[in-house]
Amino acid sequence: MTKTVHHFIDGKITLGKSGRMGDVFNPATGDVTAQVALATADEVRMAIASATKALPAWAAMPPARRTQIMFKFRDLLISHTEEIATLLSAEHGKTLPDAKGELGRGIEVVEFACGIPHLLKGEYSENVGTNVDSYSVRQPVGVVAGITPFNFPAMVPMWMYPVALMCGNTFILKPSERDPSVVLRVAELLSEAGLPDGVLNVINGDKEAVDTLLTDPGVAAISFVGSTTIGEYIYKTGCAHGKRVQALCGAKNHMVVMPDADMEQATDALIGAGYGSAGERCMAISVAVAVGDEAADELVKRLAPRVQALKVAPYTDPESELGPVISRDSLDRIKGYIDSGLEAGAELVVDGRDVSLQGYENGYFLGGCLFDRVTKDMDIYKDEIFGPVLSVVRAKDYDEALGLVNDHEYGNGAAIFTRDGDAARSFANQAKIGMIGINVPIPVPVAYHSFGGWKRSLFGDHHIHGMEGVRFYTKLKTMTTRWPSGIREGAEFHFKRGSEH
Numbered sequence: 294m295t296k297t298v299h300h301f302i303d304g305k306i307t308l309g310k311s312g313r314m315g316d317v318f319n320p321a322t323g324d325v326t327a328q329v330a331l332a333t334a335d336e337v338r339m340a341i342a343s344a345t346k347a348l349p350a351w352a353a354m355p356p357a358r359r360t361q362i363m364f365k366f367r368d369l370l371i372s373h374t375e376e377i378a379t380l381l382s383a384e385h386g387k388t389l390p391d392a393k394g395e396l397g398r399g400i401e402v403v404e405f406a407c408g409i410p411h412l413l414k415g416e417y418s419e420n421v422g423t424n425v426d427s428y429s430v431r432q433p434v435g436v437v438a439g440i441t442p443f444n445f446p447a448m449v450p451m452w453m454y455p456v457a458l459m460c461g462n463t464f465i466l467k468p469s470e471r472d473p474s475v476v477l478r479v480a481e482l483l484s485e486a487g488l489p490d491g492v493l494n495v496i497n498g499d500k501e502a503v504d505t506l507l508t509d510p511g512v513a514a515i516s517f518v519g520s521t522t523i524g525e526y527i528y529k530t531g532c533a534h535g536k537r538v539q540a541l542c543g544a545k546n547h548m549v550v551m552p553d554a555d556m557e558q559a560t561d562a563l564i565g566a567g568y569g570s571a572g573e574r575c576m577a578i579s580v581a582v583a584v585g586d587e588a589a590d591e592l593v594k595r596l597a598p599r600v601q602a603l604k605v606a607p608y609t610d611p612e613s614e615l616g617p618v619i620s621r622d623s624l625d626r627i628k629g630y631i632d633s634g635l636e637a638g639a640e641l642v643v644d645g646r647d648v649s650l651q652g653y654e655n656g657y658f659l660g661g662c663l664f665d666r667v668t669k670d671m672d673i674y675k676d677e678i679f680g681p682v683l684s685v686v687r688a689k690d691y692d693e694a695l696g697l698v699n700d701h702e703y704g705n706g707a708a709i710f711t712r713d714g715d716a717a718r719s720f721a722n723q724a725k726i727g728m729i730g731i732n733v734p735i736p737v738p739v740a741y742h743s744f745g746g747w748k749r750s751l752f753g754d755h756h757i758h759g760m761e762g763v764r765f766y767t768k769l770k771t772m773t774t775r776w777p778s779g780i781r782e783g784a785e786f787h788f789k790r791g792s793e794h
Contacts, residue, residue: 298329298473300336300497301480303343304490310336315470315499320386320617321607323655327384329473332498337465337505340494344436344463345511347491352433352461356410359459365486366455367403370396373482377475381447382608384472386617386657387570389608392447398737399451402758405740406455412763413460425775431767433461434537435513438506440527441476442519443469443619444573444679450476452744453516454493456762462514466495467506471619473497507531514766516757517541518575520677521703521749528752539753539765541745543677544575544705548734549694549720551711552588555732559710560595562734566708567683568603568661571618575750576706576728576735579678580667581685582694589687593642593665600643600661600683607653617657618680624657627680631662634673634684640665645681669697677703691716699725704747708734727751 298317300307309330317327351359370377378392385392415430439453446468454464468476480495496502506512507530514537517527524542531538548566550559566578581596583589606613618624628646635641645660659681667674667684674684688694698707708730709720717731727746730736738744738759745756755765 295325296327298327298477298497300330300332300340301477301493301495302340303494304484304488306477306481307339309497317384317471317473318620319383320619321609321653321656321658323621323657327474329470329497331470332496332502334501334505337496337498337502338509338511340465340496341436341509341511343491343494344465347489348433348436348463351458351463351489351492354461356413356459359461360407360410362483362487363403363407363455363459366483366488367400367407369482369486370400370403370479373478377447377478380478381472381475382616384474385443385446386619387573387608388613388616389611391570391616392608395445395448398740399448401740402451403455405758406459409456409459409763412760413767421773422775424778425773427771427773429769429771431460431763432770434766434768435462436465436511437462437514437516437766438465438467438512439516440467440503440506440519441469443471444570444575446472446475447479449518450479452518452758452762456758457516457766458488458492460763460766462766463492464494465506465512466493467498467502468495470497470499503527504530507536508534510534512536514538516765518757524752525749537765539745539755539757540751541575541757542750542752543703544577544746544750545580545675545677545701545703546576546578546706546708547580547582547698547701548578548707548730549582549688549691549698549709549711550584550588550592551691551709551713551716552585553712554588554710555712556588556591556595558732559592560599562708562710563596563683564599564603566734568600568615568681571616571659572681573618573623573679576737578708578734579683580674580697581683582688582697583685584688584691584694586687589665589685593663593685596663596683596685597642600645600663603661605645605648605658605660606650607656615661615681618659619657621657623680624659627659627678627682630673630676630678630680631682634664634667634671637668637671637673639667639671639673639684669700675701691719695720695723699723702748703750705750706730706736706746708732708736727756
């Protein structure tokens with residue numbers, strides 16, 4: 294009998310009442326392992342009402358007390374790492390090391406959030422005019438919501454709600470319906486840490502739930518991570534309804550490999566960055582731009598046997614390096630891109646389409662794929678494939694390589710591998726990209742810096758977590774004060790005899 298995943302409203306698991314259910318699959322077997330309740334608009338409004346009711350007391354709670362809850366939450370996440378990672382791998386398919394790594398990056402944001410009171414102190418200026426002082430504070434936005442993707446069901450929500458909560462907001466999370474169990478378990482742990490009821494609510498659902506969050510006047514701000522098509526819709530719809538919106542979207546991340554690069558280091562980097570988590574991450578390197586044919590030949594020669602040797606297996610195999618993709622639709626879509634690359638004239642050096650595992654014939658497995666001689670007019674270059682497919686593009690020189698990076702519609706992350714400090718400095722300065730790596734393949738910032746791209750990789754003004762996250766989840770208020778000078782004649786400023794102190 295499959296389990297049913299419900300909602301988390303007002304501090305407890307709340308049964309879904311819509312009667313609409315979505316299937317949750319084990320990507321390794323193709324079997325349905327759970328059903329998830331899909332919320333109605335009224336159920337979403339229940340969560341909004343719960344968050345609204347909890348807001349005044351939570352916003353008024355001294356930051357030190359909120360911090361104590363967040364510290365307890367951190368400890369619970371660490372002590373339950375094995376449990377959460379196993380639950381994550383079972384529904385997503387990624388290897389256990391990948392799942393634990395994801396949770397670890399989420400915990401880093403929780404740790405950053407514990408220090409947020411320091412960032413809420415505001416500023417004070419004395420005597421800006423004669424006997425006039427000014428000071429500013431950051432106050433909570435109110436009830437805020439997050440809509441998160443399937444590929445990082447633990448980490449991406451933690452990019453949002455720990456920061457939002459520590460700024461004094463209450464939060465409604467709408468996770469992906471493809472792997473919903475992790476966020477519910479984590480919500481239970483946060484409640485166990487002492488979070489008051491209603492401060493964090495989790496609603497499972499589809500477009501009906503999303504549209505309710507986007508249009509209901511009780512929600513003041515929306516955070517989103519996912520595809521560009523949906524992100525643009527969320528940004529436009531949310532803004533049209535007067536909400537503050539940040540939408541982090543698609544990517545096509547390039548790694549420029551200069552002729553002087555350490556090729557062994559570059560190869561290692563591309564194996565991890567291109568094929569980790571089956572390529573299902575917005576910071577995956579999906580394009581290697583080799584500068585010069587000699588560098589390209591050497592890179593492909595080193596990559597091919599490494600890609601071919603990647604161990605494809607379910608997460609239960611401790612030697613697994615490449616798990617399944619999330620769904621049958623994703624598998625078919627990725628294979629379609631591989632077919633289109635061949636039709637367009639790219640050279641498929643390593644073909645992972647024919648992987649078949651005994652006992653897992655119905656799973657969504659795909660071996661690592663490596664293309665060479667890809668050109669910028671091909672769909673496999675232009676589109677985000679979101680799978681274990683790496684394309685090698687050959688550039689004649691550095692300027693052409695930089696042009697490829699800057700001309701692409703996405704601007705999430707990019708990297709350069711070189712021993713030349715001048716080339717590295719030029720790339721860091723001139724690349725029109727939100728996050729840059731110098732001999733670092735996936736330049737995801739640590740939690741106390743902020744994550745976000747440029748161009749069509751981000752809609753909105755603020756990146757996520759770090760100080761940018763604090764700015765997004767707070768409103769700035771400035772006070773200007775003047776007090777009468779001197780002592781008013783006849784006023785008494787002492788206790789009368791016999792008065793109570």
